[in-house]
Every structure is written in C-alpha cells, then in structure tokens.
Amino acid sequence: NxxxxxxxxxxxxxxxxxxxxxxxxxxxxxxxxxxxxxxxxxxxxxxxxxxxxxxxxxxxxxxxxxxxxxxxxxxxxxxxxxxxxxxxxxxxxxxxxxxxxxxxxxxxxxxxxxxxxxxxxxxxxxxxxxxxxxxxxxxxxxxxxxxxxxxxxxxxxxxxxxxxxxxxxxxxxxxxxxxxxxxxxxxxxxxxxxxxxxxxxxxxxxxxxxxxxxxxxxxxxxxxxxxxxxxxxxxxxxxxxxxxxxxxxxxxxxxQGGLEAFDKLNKEKSKTIYDAIENSNGFFYSPVDAKCRSRMNIPFLAKDTSLEKLFMEEAGKLDLIGLQGHRSVGAFRASIYNAFPLEGCKKLATFMKDFQEKHE
Ligand code: PMP
The missing domain is CATH 3.40.640.10 (Type I PLP-dependent aspartate aminotransferase-like (Major domain))
Structure with missing residues (x-):
C-alpha cells in the first residue's frame, strides 16, 4: 500500500x-x-x-x-x-x-x-x-x-x-x-x-x-x-x-479494452456522481444544463455555501482530494479522467450522502 x-x-x-x-x-x-x-x-x-x-x-x-x-x-x-x-x-x-x-x-x-x-x-x-x-x-x-x-x-x-x-x-x-x-x-x-x-x-x-x-x-x-x-x-x-x-x-x-471499455466506465463513473447530486433534493446541485453535462469534469455546489470549507475538510480526511472548484466557478469539481477509478466515485457519492445527513 x-x-x-x-x-x-x-x-x-x-x-x-x-x-x-x-x-x-x-x-x-x-x-x-x-x-x-x-x-x-x-x-x-x-x-x-x-x-x-x-x-x-x-x-x-x-x-x-x-x-x-x-x-x-x-x-x-x-x-x-x-x-x-x-x-x-x-x-x-x-x-x-x-x-x-x-x-x-x-x-x-x-x-x-x-x-x-x-x-x-x-x-x-x-x-x-x-x-x-x-x-x-x-x-x-x-x-x-x-x-x-x-x-x-x-x-x-x-x-x-x-x-x-x-x-x-x-x-x-x-x-x-x-x-x-x-x-x-x-x-x-x-x-x-x-x-x-x-x-x-x-x-x-x-x-x-x-x-x-x-x-x-x-x-x-x-x-x-x-x-x-x-x-x-x-x-x-x-x-x-x-x-x-x-x-x-x-x-x-x-x-483495458480500448475506448469502448472506457466509454462504458466513464458513463458509469459520472452517473454515480450526478446521481448523488440529483438525489440530494437540492442540498447539492449542478450548475450545468443536463443535456451537455461533462463525463470528465463535474462541477457542483452546495445550496448552503457556508458548508463548503467543511465539505473539503471532511472529504480530505477520507482521502478524497483535489475537489476544489475552479476559482471562476467556485465550490466543488470532481475531475474523473480515464485513470480515475469507479471506486473513488462511489466513495465520493457515499460521502456526499453522509455529509448531507449530518449537516442538512
Ligand atoms: N484546453 C483545455 C480544455 C484545458 O482544460 C486546458 C488546461 N486545463 C487547456 C486548454 C490549457 O492547457 P495547457 O495548460 O496545457 O496549455
């Protein structure tokens, strides 16, 4: 390890x-x-x-x-x-x-x-x-x-x-x-x-x-x-x-099976995180029009912006790092390129749910 x-x-x-x-x-x-x-x-x-x-x-x-x-x-x-x-x-x-x-x-x-x-x-x-x-x-x-x-x-x-x-x-x-x-x-x-x-x-x-x-x-x-x-x-x-x-x-x-395999995996990975956003009842939200949401970079925000710092800190404790959004958009961004494992997306989704339960 x-x-x-x-x-x-x-x-x-x-x-x-x-x-x-x-x-x-x-x-x-x-x-x-x-x-x-x-x-x-x-x-x-x-x-x-x-x-x-x-x-x-x-x-x-x-x-x-x-x-x-x-x-x-x-x-x-x-x-x-x-x-x-x-x-x-x-x-x-x-x-x-x-x-x-x-x-x-x-x-x-x-x-x-x-x-x-x-x-x-x-x-x-x-x-x-x-x-x-x-x-x-x-x-x-x-x-x-x-x-x-x-x-x-x-x-x-x-x-x-x-x-x-x-x-x-x-x-x-x-x-x-x-x-x-x-x-x-x-x-x-x-x-x-x-x-x-x-x-x-x-x-x-x-x-x-x-x-x-x-x-x-x-x-x-x-x-x-x-x-x-x-x-x-x-x-x-x-x-x-x-x-x-x-x-x-x-x-x-x-x-790994070429681009078809990555296409399938990338869809599943991004869906895992978008579902976590969509299922949060507005606690988290995506700023992007649903028809052109990226499978690679997923910006998202928390309705209560005062929770941003805490979210990053708690994510960090679980080894989920690099989630800071770009300074021009703010809040969070999950970038999940080819090499990013599905397991990490699932871990983020679970963390988001737990975080919401604790802080809603
Ligand atoms: N185009 C896109 C879509 C990018 O994401 C970036 C960098 N993040 C750039 C261009 C600029 O790349 P570089 O820093 O290699 O010039």
Whole structure:
C-alpha cells in the first residue's frame, strides 16, 4: 500500500497505478539498456521504438487512418491556440469559433491576432451549449473551432457538430480518448497529455494531412505542422519522457479494452456522481444544463455555501482530494479522467450522502 489518495485534480491528474509502477521499475535501467528513458537520445533505436509504439497504439485506439498525421509537440494546449490559426488560415481571412467556456474563449482571443474571428455562438452563461439552430456559421471560414469538453465549467458536446466542407477543429484536452469518436469528422483534434494520457509537457495533434503545409510565412518554425510532420516530431528534442509515459498509458488502454471499455466506465463513473447530486433534493446541485453535462469534469455546489470549507475538510480526511472548484466557478469539481477509478466515485457519492445527513 503506497498510501495513494483519490485524486480529483483537473490536471495534472491521476495516472494509472500500474503505469506509475512500470515507469518506476524501468526508471534506472530501461529494458537492459543500462540507462533511463530520461537519459536516452531521441535518435536512439530504443526511443524510436517507444515513439512507434505510441503511434501504433494511438492509431489503433482511435482508428486513425493514414490520411491523418499524429504530431507530438510541446508548449501545452495553449501553443495550439496560436498554431491553429497560423497553420490553417491559408489564404482565408476568417475563422469560426464556437465559444462554450473559458478555454474556447481564450483560443478565440488568441486567433484575433491573426484573423477575423466570427463567434458562432456564445451563451450568456457558460452552463450550456446553445441550440445549433441559433448558430451563425460563416461560409468563408478557414475552419470551425470548438472545445469538446470545457474543463472548468463541465460542459461537454454530446455529439459532433456538422460543419460541411469546412474543417472542424477540436480542443479535446480534457476528454481525449475517453470515448470513441469518428476522427474523420474533424480536420484537426488536439489534446495536452496531463489529463487523460500522462504528464504535462506533451500535446498531441491529430491533423488531416492535406491541411498541413499552408502555414503563414512568419510562423515560428516549431509551430509549423509541416516541419513537425516531415521530421516525425523529431526536428528538435521532443519531450521524450512524456512520450514514453503516454506510450505506457496507450498500452494500458489497449489492455483495458480500448475506448469502448472506457466509454462504458466513464458513463458509469459520472452517473454515480450526478446521481448523488440529483438525489440530494437540492442540498447539492449542478450548475450545468443536463443535456451537455461533462463525463470528465463535474462541477457542483452546495445550496448552503457556508458548508463548503467543511465539505473539503471532511472529504480530505477520507482521502478524497483535489475537489476544489475552479476559482471562476467556485465550490466543488470532481475531475474523473480515464485513470480515475469507479471506486473513488462511489466513495465520493457515499460521502456526499453522509455529509448531507449530518449537516442538512
Ligand atoms: N484546453 C483545455 C480544455 C484545458 O482544460 C486546458 C488546461 N486545463 C487547456 C486548454 C490549457 O492547457 P495547457 O495548460 O496545457 O496549455
């Protein structure tokens, strides 16, 4: 027993224990090389094999066809807020942004440096996704941008919007690999690793190959998807250890039964907590419209706000940690990515019920 707690942190987030153990086992001597992956050249055949393993497994997990490239980049998800307009605008002057929370809002603000941003839709409060009938898509946009799961507000798209021939671009930082989806409906999907597939320092971009090669001339070289694609993400030193950890997680995901298995588990996990909220007779409540509640990040509040501090303290005593809501929403948020166990969700639900009985 390592004394590990149920960590509801929104990211960097909980990792599978078996992956941490494997990384620890291999730390001093990776598969007989006599060195750690951290100490290994990114040009070595061992590292090449790690990268290929990650690539093969990710393609298998998501069913990614050869018409899509996978890039292993640094700079976090924020880097893509800039890289996307720089690479995808081409000769177009406009991009469409669906704004459903603070991450898509921030991405749109960055894009304004490079083009006209058309706001397709933006609710007055970030607790819903406005009806598609009210969206204002523009026919001459270079791409349509969305954030599939808004981590802070807990708003997740229940389905993939149809944008016709205009490439759809999605930030999936907080729900990548949590359910199967049809990658061919997107021009580009990206996600930082520190929530659903590892540690901070790696961002994966899956992009349709025909969208590569149109970067603005003044694009910083490492942001240019073509340079990264042509060099198989090895133009400069990539975040080697992060790629290794992602490779271990992809192995683990395949072993666990792939995305269908995680989809099922994630539904059950989130239902456990939403049921606890709904069955509390208003003692706890969700601020999010039921039709777009996230399976990954569950913000909730207590009707009596004076109980917030006590709730966190008592949860902590039961090893339920990281439940603090984002400063812009307040109260509580349970982030339950792929590696978060069902058992922890059940424990939180039981605690919520007990807490209510004691303090109602
Ligand atoms: N997009 C989403 C949906 C996120 O949740 C986050 C981080 N929490 C980001 C972007 C920013 O990620 P990073 O810190 O890697 O730039």
């Amino acid at each position: 390592y004394g590990r707690k149920f960590n509801f942190s929104p990211g960097p987030a909980i990792m599978p224990e078996s992956v941490l153990k494997k990384a620890a086992d291999e730390m001093l001597n990776y598969q007989g090389t006599g060195i750690s992956v951290m100490e290994m050249s990114h040009r070595s055949k061992e590292f090449e094999a790690i990268l290929k393993g990650a690539d093969d497994n990710l393609r298998k997990l998501l069913n990614i066809p050869d018409t899509y490239a996978i890039l292993y980049l640094q700079g976090g998800a924020h880097y893509q807020f800039s890289a996307i307009p720089l690479n995808l605008l081409g000769d177009k002057k406009k991009a469409d942004y669906i704004i459903t929370g603070s991450w898509s809002e921030r991405a749109a603000k960055e894009a304004e440096k490079y083009c006209e941003v058309n706001v397709v839709t933006k609710p007055t409060k970030f607790n819903t996704i406005p009806d598609k009938k009210e969206w204002k898509l523009s026919p001459d946009a270079a791409y349509v941008y969305m954030c599939d799961n808004e981590t802070i507000f807990g708003v997740e798209f229940p389905d993939i919007p149809d944008t016709g021939d205009i490439p759809l671009v999605a930030d999936m930082s907080s729900n990548f690999l949590s359910r199967p989806f049809d990658i061919t409906k997107f021009g580009l999907v990206y996600a930082c690793a520190q929530k659903n597939f590892g540690m901070a320092g790696l961002t994966i971009v899956v992009v349709r190959k025909d969208l590569i090669g149109n970067a603005r001339k003044d694009t910083p070289m490492l942001m240019d998807y073509k340079l990264q694609f042509d060099s198989r993400s090895l133009y400069n030193t990539p975040s080697t250890y992060c790629i290794y950890i992602a490779a271990l997680i992809f192995d683990w995901m395949v072993e």
